[in-house]
Amino acid sequence: xxxxxxxxxxxxxxxxxxxxxxxxxxxxxxxxxxxxxxxxxxxxxxxxxxxxxxxxxxxxxxxxxxxxxxxxxxxxxxxxxxxxxxxxxxxxxxxxxxxxxxxxxxxxxxxxxxxxxxxxxxxxxxxxxxxxxxxxxxxxxxxxxxxxxxxxxxxxxxxxxxxxxxxxxxxxxxxxxxxxxxxxxxxxxxxxxxxxxxxxxxxxxxxxxxxxxxxxxxxxxxxxxxxxxxxxxxxxxxxxxxxxxxxxxxxxxxxxxxxxxxxxxxxxxxxxxxxxxxxxxxxxxxxxxxxxxxxxxxxxxxxxxxxxxxxxxxxxxxxxxxxxxxxxxxxxxxxxxxxxxxxxxxxxxxxxxxxx
Amino acid sequence: xxxxxxxxxxxxxxxxxxxxxxxxxxxxxxxxxxxxxxxxxxxxxxxxxxxxxxxxxxxxxxxxxxxxxxxxxxxxxxxxxxxxxxxxxxxxxxxxxxxxxxxxxxxxxxxxxxxxxxxxxxxxxxxxxxxxxxxxxxxxxxxxxxxxxxxxxxxxxxxxxxxxxxxxxxxxxxxxxxxxxxxxxxxxxxxxxxxxxxxxxxxxxxxxxxxxxxxxxxxxxxxxxxxxxxxxxxxxxxxxxxxxxxxxxxxxxxxxxxxxxxxxxxxxxxxxxxxxxxxxxxxxxxxxxxxxxxxxxxxxxxxxxxxxxxxxxxxxxxxxxxxxxxxxxxxx
Numbered sequence: 001x002x003x004x005x006x007x008x009x010x011x012x013x014x015x016x017x018x019x020x021x022x023x024x025x026x027x028x029x030x031x032x033x034x035x036x037x038x039x040x041x042x043x044x045x046x047x048x049x050x051x052x053x054x055x056x057x058x059x060x061x062x063x064x065x066x067x068x069x070x071x072x073x074x075x076x077x078x079x080x081x082x083x084x085x086x087x088x089x090x091x092x093x094x095x096x097x098x099x100x101x102x103x104x105x106x107x108x109x110x111x112x113x114x115x116x117x118x119x120x121x122x123x124x125x126x127x128x129x130x131x132x133x134x135x136x137x138x139x140x141x142x143x144x145x146x147x148x149x150x151x152x153x154x155x156x157x158x159x160x161x162x163x164x165x166x167x168x169x170x171x172x173x174x175x176x177x178x179x180x181x182x183x184x185x186x187x188x189x190x191x192x193x194x195x196x197x198x199x200x201x202x203x204x205x206x207x208x209x210x211x212x213x214x215x216x217x218x219x220x221x222x223x224x225x226x227x228x229x230x231x232x233x234x235x236x237x238x239x240x241x242x243x244x245x246x247x248x249x250x251x252x253x254x255x256x257x258x259x260x261x262x263x264x265x266x267x268x269x270x271x272x273x274x275x276x277x278x279x280x281x282x283x284x285x286x287x288x289x290x291x292x293x294x295x296x297x298x299x300x301x302x303x304x305x306x307x308x309x310x311x312x313x314x315x316x317x318x319x320x321x322x323x324x325x326x327x328x329x330x331x332x333x334x335x336x337x338x339x340x341x342x343x344x345x346x347x348x349x350x351x352x353x354x355x356x
Numbered sequence: 357x358x359x360x361x362x363x364x365x366x367x368x369x370x371x372x373x374x375x376x377x378x379x380x381x382x383x384x385x386x387x388x389x390x391x392x393x394x395x396x397x398x399x400x401x402x403x404x405x406x407x408x409x410x411x412x413x414x415x416x417x418x419x420x421x422x423x424x425x426x427x428x429x430x431x432x433x434x435x436x437x438x439x440x441x442x443x444x445x446x447x448x449x450x451x452x453x454x455x456x457x458x459x460x461x462x463x464x465x466x467x468x469x470x471x472x473x474x475x476x477x478x479x480x481x482x483x484x485x486x487x488x489x490x491x492x493x494x495x496x497x498x499x500x501x502x503x504x505x506x507x508x509x510x511x512x513x514x515x516x517x518x519x520x521x522x523x524x525x526x527x528x529x530x531x532x533x534x535x536x537x538x539x540x541x542x543x544x545x546x547x548x549x550x551x552x553x554x555x556x557x558x559x560x561x562x563x564x565x566x567x568x569x570x571x572x573x574x575x576x577x578x579x580x581x582x583x584x585x586x587x588x589x590x591x592x593x594x595x596x597x598x599x600x601x602x603x604x605x606x607x608x609x610x611x612x613x614x615x616x617x618x619x620x621x622x623x624x625x626x627x628x629x630x631x632x633x634x635x636x637x638x639x640x641x642x643x644x645x646x647x648x649x650x651x652x653x654x655x656x657x658x659x660x661x662x663x664x665x666x667x668x669x670x671x672x673x674x675x676x677x678x679x680x681x682x683x684x685x686x687x688x
Contacts, residue, residue, distance in 0.1 A: 117658060117662060121662045121665060121666065122661075123661040126422070128658055130605065131602075131654035131658040134650045135651045137650075138647060138650065138651025138654075257481075260481065270475050270478040271475055301496070303489075303497075304493055306485050306489025306492055307486055307489030307490050309485050309486070310483065310484075310486015310489050311486055313482035313485065317475075317478045317482070321472055321473065
């Protein structure tokens with residue numbers, strides 16, 4: 001029985017399956033605890049809260065796969081939201097495409113700075129991005145002069161975006177912003193699965209030394225991963241502007257923790273080399289839904305959120321280390337046994353039976 | 357002698373000393389009574405909790421690990437003091453409970469890192485979020501104050517002359533830390549593990565026990581620092597000590613401790629703690645706000661790792677360009 005399962009499913013897919021069932025269990029639990037749990041309004045609100053962390057998580061996965069981490073994403077989101085917001089306030093006629101392109105460009109630039117320091121300066125990612133987390137935020141504070149971007153000063157088309165739907169059925173909306181986030185995940189998934197750049201990210205992370213010796217452009221790929229992560233954070237910054245309108249200097253503060261937590265809970269190995277976009281998507285969904293549900297659940301204090309989040313990360317990495325190592329060993333053993341069985345020459349009896 | 361001095365100056369500590377002299381000179385010329393004992397004590401007092409935690413963080417990083425949860429642990433310990441005091445526990449009991457919680461969570465961190473072999477980055481990231489979450493759970497969005505006067509007195513006023521309890525504890529820990537790190541078997545084992553945990557294990561070094569001890573003390577001393585900051589500020593919020601890990605890790609790495617483990621000295625860490633204090637002071641004189649100071653500290657953090665890397669690479673290139681061509685020239 002377990003052999004059959006092991007031949008069908010890779011250990012990493014087990015992780016996603018487990019996560020999937022945990023989510024189902026959570027939804028069932030809360031649907032009994034909270035009245036009207038699945039009503040259209042709260043589902044729509046939930047999808048909107050997912051947008052920003054999902055987009056940032058896709059970038060984060062690429063970085064974490066290379067055995068790095070990007071803690072500066074929240075400052076990148078805040079900075080791009082503020083800068084683009086200010087520019088739109090000053091010039092209401094700026095075309096939408098240009099606003100988005102500007103946000104992504106700023107993000108790409110900030111990400112490239114991280115990537116250059118990490119890949120070519122040899123500074124560990126945790127140190128670099130802990131530093132730029134503070135630096136980008138300070139740039140925002142200096143740039144802003146303690147002013148805020150307000151919804152009233154933004155162009156009208158921008159304020160209409162959050163409620164724009166792709167399609168809607170029975171009150172349940174598929175909002176445009178959520179659709180964009182899903183598209184980002186889709187393209188991220190394709191990149192990891194089918195582009196050689198994506199495959200190299202896995203190779204770089206699972207053994208940087210071997211990847212270098214095999215002639216892979218490790219440094220360039222790490223730079224690209226950080227740059228893409230920055231670009232996606234820039235896009236998320238634009239989404240932040242669209243969704244909230246009012247941008248202060250503390251915009252998106254703390255987002256980096258949520259995203260790193262989601263990615264780790266989603267089964268992306270913090271040591272690099274293993275993980276998937278689908279896992280990260282499930283991770284974001286689990287964490288955001290849990291937080292929303294805890295807020296709505298009358299039986300529990302609203303202050304329990306971060307404590308639960310910390311515990312969740314700890315459980316995820318422990319389960320990863322203990323269960324997955326075992327699973328992987330079992331998987332390798334099954335595979336090897338299968339190979340041996342295929343390669344061994346047929347015994348005389350078997351041959352005779354074949355003839356008969 | 358002069359050659360010796362020159363060599364000493366070329367080391368990281370020498371560079372730090374030079375930087376320190378520059379910043380110190382600036383401070384002395386801008387403020388008339390900068391070098392008085394009282395002013396120096398005030399200067400130390402302002403960031404004393406960070407300096408205390410930096411001492412134990414040096415051990416953690418030399419050991420080849422990192423502890424991101426220290427600032428959240430300071431917050432949690434402050435919250436435990438506030439919570440138990442609010443519920444009528446006598447102050448000494450509240451303090452002991454806070455420090456006990458710190459040691460306990462330190463052991464838990466250590467267990468996950470050393471026994472289960474998980475990445476200290478991931479484990480202490482969970483602590484970073486989780487401990488702060490527990491602090492929020494305990495004090496919610498209130499501000500807890502009104503501690504007994506002897507407690508705030510201990511935090512704010514001089515114990516021996518103008519020297520406060522925090523500074524006294526810092527001095528004692530600095531001496532103990534130096535002896536432990538440089539003159540004891542424990543210190544040598546810490547370096548050995550930081551250089552290569554595998555080699556250390558095969559050489560019979562009790563890696564697990566060593567790491568557990570260090571993480572326990574990281575939690576315990578962070579919790580103690582949390583109690584000290586409570587005494588100094590006289591009030592506790594869930595956000596107490598938030599963001600301190602940036603300062604603490606910057607002090608340690610600026611002090612010449614390698615982020616990859618196995619390298620660094622206590623003298624460097626002490627120098628850089630003093631340098632950071634002076635730098636902050638100088639920036640205040642220049643009218644730079646606290647937020648921007650944090651940014652400058654972030655820059656310092658990156659540069660303190662980037663500079664030696666680039667220097668080493670330049671040195672390597674220079675060596676290769678002088679030796680390389682003649683050595684590789686084919687015999688004609």
